[in-house]
Amino acid sequence: DGGITQSPKYLFRKEGQNVTLSCEQNLNHDAMYWYRQDPGQGLRLIYYSQIVNDFQKGDIAEGYSVSREKKESFPLTVTSAQKNPTAFYLCASSGTSGIPGETQYFGPGTRLLVL
Amino acid sequence: SQQGEEDPQALSIQEGENATMNCSYKTSINNLQWYRQNSGRGLVHLILIRSNEREKHSGRLRVTLDTSKKSSSLLITASRAADTASYFCATDEGSNYKLTFGKGTLLTVNP
Numbered sequence: 592d593g594g595i596t597q598s599p600k601y602l603f604r605k606e607g608q609n610v611t612l613s614c615e616q617n618l619n620h621d622a623m624y625w626y627r628q629d630p631g632q633g634l635r636l637i638y639y640s641q642i643v644n645d646f647q648k649g650d651i652a653e654g655y656s657v658s659r660e661k662k663e664s665f666p667l668t669v670t671s672a673q674k675n676p677t678a679f680y681l682c683a684s685s686g687t688s689g690i691p692g693e694t695q696y697f698g699p700g701t702r703l704l705v706l
Numbered sequence: 707s708q709q710g711e712e713d714p715q716a717l718s719i720q721e722g723e724n725a726t727m728n729c730s731y732k733t734s735i736n737n738l739q740w741y742r743q744n745s746g747r748g749l750v751h752l753i754l755i756r757s758n759e760r761e762k763h764s765g766r767l768r769v770t771l772d773t774s775k776k777s778s779s780l781l782i783t784a785s786r787a788a789d790t791a792s793y794f795c796a797t798d799e800g801s802n803y804k805l806t807f808g809k810g811t812l813l814t815v816n817p
Contacts (some may be wrong), residue, residue, distance in 0.1 A: 633808050692735070695805060697750070
C-alpha cells in the first residue's frame with residue numbers, strides 16, 4: 592500500500608514545550624511539504640524540501656523547524672517560539688517527474704492542540 | 707501569499723444539481739489543480755489542467771482555464787451527497803515545486 596502517513600492523529604502541547612509531528616512516505620517522491628490549516632482557511636506552506644538534506648522556508652516558517660535526513664521522512668517540530676500552534680497540520684509529497692507544480696499527495700493530517 | 711481565490715466561499719445545492727466553483731489567480735502559471743477535502747481529512751487531488759489547455763474532463767468533473775482572465779472553474783455535474791466537501795484550487799509559481807492554495811469553497815449537497 593503506497594501513501595503518506597502522519598502521526599499522531601491528535602497531539603497536545605503544553606506551554607513552552609517542543610513537539611514533533613511525523614510524516615513518512617513510500618511513494619519514492621523527491622519533494623515533501625508541510626502545511627498549516629486554520630479553521631475555514633486554506634493551506635499555508637511552512638517548509639518544503641525538494642531533496643534529501645535540503646529544505647526551504649515557506650510562507651510561515653517562524654516557530655517551526657524541519658529535517659530531511661531520509662527521502663521517506665520529513666518530521667516537523669513545533670517549537671515553543673510558535674505562540675499560536677493550534678491548527679491542523681498536513682504533510683504532502685510530490686515530484687517523481689521533476690516538473691514544477693506537480694500533483695501533491697497528502698497525508699491524513701495531525702491536529703495539534705495546546706493545553 | 708494567497709495565489710488562488712475561490713468563489714463562492716460556500717455553496718449549498720440539492721442532490722442531482724450541478725455545482726460550479728470559480729478560482730482566480732494573480733501571476734502566470736504552469737498549471738492549475740483542484741483538490742477536495744472532506745472534513746478533518748487530508749486533501750485529495752481531483753484534476754490538473756496545464757496552462758496550454760482550456761478544458762479538461764474527469765468523470766463528473768469539468769475544469770476550464772482562461773489564462774487571459776487568470777481564472778478557472780470547476781463544474782461537478784449531477785451532484786451527490788457524497789460530494790459534500792471543501793474544494794481548493796492550487797497554482798504553481800513557475801520554477802519550483804511550490805503550490806499555493808486558495809481558501810476553498812465549502813460545498814454542501816443536500817439529499
